[in-house]
Amino acid sequence: TEEKSLHFIEQIIEDSLSNGFPKDKLRFRFPPEPNGYLHIGHAKSICLNFGLGLKYNAPVNLRFDDTNPAKEEQEYVDAIKEDLKWLGFDWTEELYSSDYFQQLYEWAVAMIKNGKAYVDSQSSEDMAIQKGTPTQPGVDGPYRNRTIAENLALFEAMKNGDHPEGSHVLRAKIDMKSTNMLMRDPLMYRILHRHHHRTGNDWNIYPMYDYAHGESDYIEQISHSICTLEFVMHRELYNWFLDQIYDANKVRPHQYEFARLNLNYTVMSKRKLLQLVQENIVNGWDDPRMPTISGLRRRGYTAASIRKFCEIIGVAKRENVIDFSLLEFCLREDLNKTAPRVMAVLDPIKLVITNYPEDKEEWLEAENNQEDESAGFRKVPFSRELYIEREDFLEEAPAKFFRLSLGKEVRLKNAYIIKGEHVVKDASGTITEIHVTYDEDSRSGSGSEASQRKVAGTLHWVTIKHAIEAEVRLYDRLFIDEAPDSHKEKNFLEFMNPNSLEVIKGFVEPSLATVQAGEKFQFQRLGYFNVDKDSTEDKIIFNKTVGLKDAWEE
Ligand code: ATP
Ligand code: MG
Ligand code: MG
Numbered sequence: 001t002e003e004k005s006l007h008f009i010e011q012i013i014e015d016s017l018s019n020g021f022p023k024d025k026l027r028f029r030f031p032p033e034p035n036g037y038l039h040i041g042h043a044k045s046i047c048l049n050f051g052l053g054l055k056y057n058a059p060v061n062l063r064f065d066d067t068n069p070a071k072e073e074q075e076y077v078d079a080i081k082e083d084l085k086w087l088g089f090d091w092t093e094e095l096y097s098s099d100y101f102q103q104l105y106e107w108a109v110a111m112i113k114n115g116k117a118y119v120d121s122q123s124s125e126d127m128a129i130q131k132g133t134p135t136q137p138g139v140d141g142p143y144r145n146r147t148i149a150e151n152l153a154l155f156e157a158m159k160n161g162d163h164p165e166g167s168h169v170l171r172a173k174i175d176m177k178s179t180n181m182l183m184r185d186p187l188m189y190r191i192l193h194r195h196h197h198r199t200g201n202d203w204n205i206y207p208m209y210d211y212a213h214g215e216s217d218y219i220e221q222i223s224h225s226i227c228t229l230e231f232v233m234h235r236e237l238y239n240w241f242l243d244q245i246y247d248a249n250k251v252r253p254h255q256y257e258f259a260r261l262n263l264n265y266t267v268m269s270k271r272k273l274l275q276l277v278q279e280n281i282v283n284g285w286d287d288p289r290m291p292t293i294s295g296l297r298r299r300g301y302t303a304a305s306i307r308k309f310c311e312i313i314g315v316a317k318r319e320n321v322i323d324f325s326l327l328e329f330c331l332r333e334d335l336n337k338t339a340p341r342v343m344a345v346l347d348p349i350k351l352v353i354t355n356y357p358e359d360k361e362e363w364l365e366a367e368n369n370q371e372d373e374s375a376g377f378r379k380v381p382f383s384r385e386l387y388i389e390r391e392d393f394l395e396e397a398p399a400k401f402f403r404l405s406l407g408k409e410v411r412l413k414n415a416y417i418i419k420g421e422h423v424v425k426d427a428s429g430t431i432t433e434i435h436v437t438y439d440e441d442s443r444s445g446s447g448s449e450a451s452q453r454k455v456a457g458t459l460h461w462v463t464i465k466h467a468i469e470a471e472v473r474l475y476d477r478l479f480i481d482e483a484p485d486s487h488k489e490k491n492f493l494e495f496m497n498p499n500s501l502e503v504i505k506g507f508v509e510p511s512l513a514t515v516q517a518g519e520k521f522q523f524q525r526l527g528y529f530n531v532d533k534d535s536t537e538d539k540i541i542f543n544k545t546v547g548l549k550d551a552w553e554e
Contacts, residue, residue, distance in 0.1 A: 007315040009048070009226060009256055013056065021223070025251050026058035029222050030084075030091070031213070033065040034076035034197075036270030037285040037292045038083045040306070040327070044261040047310035049226060050089040061220055062091035066098045067212045069196040077197070079285070083293040087303050097207075097216050098198045104207050104215055105159065107245055108170060108188055112151045116244060117188060118144060119154040121168045130176070131184050138176035138184045158191050161204035165191045170205070174240060182237050186210055214238040217253035218245060225253045228260040229319065261313065262321045264482045266291045267492055272485060281496060282478070288532075288543045289478040289500050299475070300520055300530025300545030302338070305331040321483070328546050335520060335528045335545070340368045340375060343413065343460040344523040344542075346472055346506040348387035350464065353418060355437045356384040361465075365445060366414040369522075378511050381466040382415050387507055388461045393434055395423060402457035404434070409455040413524060417442040417455055460524045467507035470540040473532065474502040508540070515540060522548070 006014060017023055030049045032042065053060035062084065066072045084091065111117040120127060120143045132138035146154075158168055170189040178184055188211040193204055217225045225238075235255045246252055267273065268291055276282045276290070286294035296306065309330040313322055343366075362382045369375035388404070397405035404410045406420040416438040424433035441450035481487075481495035512521070517533040527548050532541040 008317060009052070009224070009258065009315060010055070012256060013052070013224065023056065023058075025221070025223055026052075026056050027061070027221055027223050027251070028052050028058060029061040029063045029217070029220060029225070031063045031065045031216075032080050033068070033071075033270075034073065034080060035068070035071040036076060036274055037079050037294055039268050039270070039273065039293065040263060040291045040296065040309075041261040041268045043087065043293060043306050044310050044313065044315075045226070045228070046084065046087060046089060047307055048258065048315055050091075052224070053092075059092035060089075061093045061095050061222070063095045063097065063216060063220065065209070065213065065216075066096050066196070066198065067207050067209060069192060069194040069206060072197055074197050079294060083297075086297060087293065087306060093220075095216075095220060096198055097212050098196060100212070100216055100219055101199060101203055101207070103219065104212060105205075107215060108207075108211075109152065109155065111172070111188075111244055112155060112170075113148060114244075115148065115173065117151070117170055117172050118146050119151050119158070119168050120144075120171050120185075121154075124166070127169075131181065132176070134181060140176050141185075144173065144176075144185070155189075155205075158189070158205050159203070161193060163191055165193060167191065172211070172240070180233055180236050182210070182233055183240070186237060210234055210237050211241055214241045214253065214255070215245065218242060218250070221251045222253045223251050225255045227255060227257055229257045229317070230260075231255065232257050257317070258315050259317055259319045262319065263291065263324055263327070264321050265324050265477045265479050265484075267479070267485045269485065272492060275493070279493075281493070288473070289475055298530070298533060299543055300335075300528060301331055302334050302520075305334040308334065324477070331546055332528070332549065335522065337371050338369075339520045339522045339528055341366075341370075341522045341524050342509055342512060343380065343462055344470075344472075344506055344508040344512075344526065344529075345387040345389055345460065345462050345467070346504060346523075346526060347390045348507055349390040349393065349431065350433045351386045351388050351418075351461070352433055352435050353384050353386070353438045354421065354435050355440075358384055360384065364414050364443070380414060380509050380511065381463050383463045383465055385464045386412070386461045387464055387467060388434075388459050392459050393420070393431070395431070404436070404457075404459060409439075411442075411444070411455050411458045413458050413460050414444050415461070416440070416444075417450070417453060460526075462507050462509050466510045468510055468513055468540065470506050470508050470512075470542055472504050472506040472529070472542045472544065474504060474544045476500045476502075506542070508542075512540065520545070
């Protein structure tokens with residue numbers, strides 16, 4: 001087998017191993033903030049971090065970055081774990097930044113004692129003005145030179161809840177003139193009198209991301225802390241915070257940045273996805289139109305197809321936009337191998353075989369999946385009255401119409417060759433019935449000469465008597481714009497596709513009577529469909545997952 005070339009992070013790891021970094025000290029983490037559900041962008045980071053864990057047989061922690069009680073909830077923690085497991089990954093330890101609140105507090109106190117942090121009591125507006133701009137250095141604020149004793153007393157009072165939100169913050173004392181704006185005395189703590197989903201009301205101060213993240217990596221002894229490119233400028237601060245606590249006998253974490261996944265025709269910021277949920281623009285985080293892992297799962301995506309997608313897009317340092325069709329391609333490749341073929345008619349028109357006996361019923365053999373021999377066969381009923389798709393018939397058809405028309409022959413899949421004879425119309429001229437005759441000797445698989453006969457096309461069908469009525473949900477893209485959140489003067493909500501969901505009634509073959517939520521099928525000639533979780537014994541609901549590229553993929 002061909003050796004796959006290394007991506008740049010693997011290359012970095014190989015280099016450090018050859019420079020003597022001990023392999024058993026490699027350690028990775030995936031650090032979601034539990035403020036929303038995981039989306040396909042997270043899957044890229046998951047496949048990267050857990051992929052490195054598998055490749056180097058190294059631990060990968062699941063660390064919930066739960067430092068903002070205003071936005072975080074247990075529901076999200078549970079959903080993230082479920083999605084990770086479904087994607088096929090196992091974490092070494094389940095950890096929470098909030099587990100480190102006491103340690104982080106003690107380190108902050110030590111920094112105050114070392115003159116590396118101070119309490120600022122200005123308004124956020126004043127602090128923003130003093131911070132300057134990328135081209136203009138900042139200036140020191142009036143509280144920057146508070147005494148250590150004063151800082152310690154104030155910080156403790158903040159912790160104890162003696163001060164209202166917004167009255168004070170703890171800031172790192174770095175350099176108000178740094179060319180890196182993030183180094184101009186960044187915030188370390190703010191006051192929040194909020195209930196935290198794990199620490200309850202224990203804390204009235206909460207650490208900021210930049211402070212908590214690197215120190216949490218250090219506590220867990222993460223060797224390679226991988227994040228997306230927006231954090232390049234944060235690396236200097238990440239390292240500064242580590243300098244304050246680093247012990248040379250320990251592993252010093254390093255931050256590496258890769259390009260985030262961008263997909264066209266969707267948004268991936270959790271804040272925006274939350275807005276779609278809260279404003280009922282979609283039906284929850286797992287709405288099959290959402291780019292969330294749970295939405296894709298409900299739509300009918302397989303975990304293998306998402307992992308394959310992440311493998312194909314690779315890991316690099318340059319931002320780009322991936323076409324949604326690549327994700328669909330990976331899905332089709334997988335479903336083509338695994339999804340049983342069945343027949344369903346979604347826009348039915350009645351077809352009567354006039355020379356087929358009225359009381360006759362046959363059960364014909366149908367192959368479940370020509371791509372998978374082990375999938376076997378099933379029986380499908382055949383009788384005089386059937387449904388076919390309305391669009392599979394034209395009274396007068398052009399030469400290249402390989403479907404049914406008057407005087408022409410087609411094959412009914414798994415069954416007989418039929419010939420269009422005449423149509424029945426209602427008063428408005430709409431066709432209500434198609435009458436055909438069948439060639440009794442032409443049954444598929446019978447081995448007869450007539451069964452080998454070549455005809456223009458093959459149609460799918462169901463018998464009216466046996467078919468099961470089902471609800472079918474057809475989806476289109478959620479946004480009509482390729483990059484809905486890229487417009488300066490327009491909100492992304494202005495680009496919602498008003499026709500992203502169509503609910504129709506369809507008829508499926510009776511072998512589907514007892515399907516369970518999550519089962520996936522190819523409706524022949526129509527696409528791939530997934531049984532929705534809202535299905536009941538009395539009402540089966542299918543989500544259209546994705547269409548077929550070819551009419552018959554055989
Ligand atoms: P969002 O902007 O959607 O809220 P986030 O980065 O704030 O995303 P986190 O929960 O903090 O969300 O992300 C957890 C991990 O997933 C981080 O390491 C982050 O870099 C990574 N991640 C998030 N979005 C993407 C993406 N689009 N592509 C690749 N990795 C991503
Ligand atoms: Mg984040
Ligand atoms: Mg975010």
